Amino acid sequence: MLKRKPGFYGFASTIIAILLIFPFGDLILQLFEKPNENWMEIKEFLLKDYIGNTLILVFFTAILALIIGTTLAWLISAYDFPLRKFFRWALILPLAIPSYILAYTYAAMASYTGVVQVTLRSLLGTGLDQRYFNIMSMPGAVFVLSLSLMPYIYMILRAFMEGQSASLIECGRMLGKSHLGIFLKVVVPVSRAALVAGTSLVVLEVLSDYGVASYFGIQTFSTAIFRSWFSLGDIDSAIRLAAILMVFVLVLLFLEKILRGRRSYSMTNTKHCPLSRKKLRGPMAILATSYASIILLLGFLIPVGQLTYWAILTYKDTLGVEAWVLSLNTLWVAVISAIIILVFGIIIANYSRLKNNFLSKIYSKISLLGYSIPGAVVAITMILFFIHLDRWLAPLYKIILPGAPGLVLSMSLVLLIGAYVLRFLAVGFQSIDGGFERIGRKYHDASKMLGHGEVSTFFKIDLPMLKPALLSGFTLVCIDVIKELPLALILRPFNFNTLATRVFDYANDERIPEASVPSLLIVLIVAAGILILNKTLDKEKNNEHKN
């Protein structure tokens, strides 16, 4: 047997990596074409606004989400107060409401006929002046986005504080620092990497947002890209905007790397004792419970309550066969995407675990790339790529599909699912990679020493031990796909709708109450996924303590 046999994993990883970066080639090539007049106009008059609005939205959302997320994580992990256990998981729930649904709901609630204004008018005889209190504005978008994205920071930081920083916090306490002192002097510095990781997730989500900004009429990069392409038919400008947005993202990723420092935020395996929580009493306890309640109310309970109320009013018209079709469409697109992602993720993560060489590191980086690329850019990239692919395959279509319209793949679900795989591979890959890291190589080696080859070892040892990681990867990808709006909106085949696109269509027709049934279906499915995930993660943590 020869030494250097190109293995299956190496070969398959290479193919996947090429598939992942190839589409971007088209995008980059287009940049070298001569710009058109439209672009000159955008550059001269509009670009300033796009950049300004995007930066303002990103900056304030990040700040507000950071404040809410860190204070909640600190409160939950360092103090004991009434309902703490409940809030510990319930505060993740705002993640179940996609930000565009939160936006529509609040906008309708705050409108002239909405519950807020009507209540105020009946109580005080006068409503709020729409000039000063207009949710469909930049502050409104910041409010909505930070509420719905704050759980990212809360979750990462809470996990971190419940994990390895506990002993440091204990040290701080022993040294007689006050609680606030510990928070500022100990917790914030040691959890820097976790904070940066959470914040960059939030920033990437804001850059990717289309639903909130477009509904509130804020011109950001994402909305501008879509408008150039779909309203003005100006592909060239859309591509240029996308390229500039990518520069932003690269700067952000670079900043993240610097800010994170050398420590990665993943937990080390050192044994840690749980942080002993300080019991709050009296007014402080009431304050803590109230704070957590307000966030949960604003981020989840109030909007869900309002959606439920609308659903009761409208379900006769909206909860029919169509709702089933929409749910099924949504679910099976999510499941197929998740399965493809898990298979790709397993191949690349396993290659990187077994080889751990330069090439495998690059492949890992490529798998993580998609999540940083805003949905608008992914959408453009995929369309360009698939149109070219269809042209290229045209002779083949003539033979096997005579009479087909020219664009076979671009008009099919393959396009949408491909985009999901590109965008969310990172989510699945990270779960699997983390799972492999936790298992390590030793069981694999042990199995080989007992006479089992690569294939048998994979199915008998690696796969069963990877099950929790696969389950959480699967759930995470499904959640992301179900919530996703811009890709579904643009890349769906003609006459194909998902829950998210139906919500958008209703909202665009100013039929917010009718949007409530598909919205609630999304929230229910996603909330169920989140709770399952939370359970498995907690169980896994307990198992680790047992071993």
Add this chain to the structure above:
Amino acid sequence: MNIKIEKLTFYYPGNKKPALKDINIEIEEGEIVSIFGESGSGKSTLLRLIAGLEHKGSGVIEIGKNRVLGPNSFVLPEKRGVGMVFQDYALFPNMKVEKNIAFGLSKMSIGEKKKRVKEMLELVNLEPYANKYPYELSGGQQQRVALARALAPAPGCLLLDEPFSNLDSDLQVKIRSELKDILLKAQVTTIFVTHDREDVRALADRVAVLKEGSLVKMGKVEEALS
């Protein structure tokens, strides 16, 4: 089976310094040889090369008549007929003791498997624990399961990496003599890694002393350790 290692040199990828330098060792059939050295001297690396878990070494390794590593040959670990007990045992946590031991017996029929597992459980004195999961066992019991698992397919040679390092010192003494009995009963060529002189004295016929990747001494226990 006898083992022959010639001019074995090995670099971990990216390292300038070799983890093993020009190692020559010959081991007779049925011998128990200890590899002794400080932490980082390359003991585990040597075992992993014999096992085939690392494959970029230069030099020659022969197990029995089989050249498993050479200029143009590399035999995959699963084809070498070598058993190994890992430093932290690496018992499959999702399988009961029974299944762990049976894992290397996939070529046998169900009946043969049952019989062999029973023999091995008797050998290591763990019959009552067949249906337990690894985490339900003590450190010493886990170590014996690992041993039984490695011996079950009747390997031509057995490799043990720091077999006692995870045990309390009281237990170490007791297990040492048990291990000696088991190895003598199994009559298998054994290489075991340790950094404890007492282990060497209690178990080994000969000892190879490693220092910074080089073989500095090889011979009878008392001579080599002095």
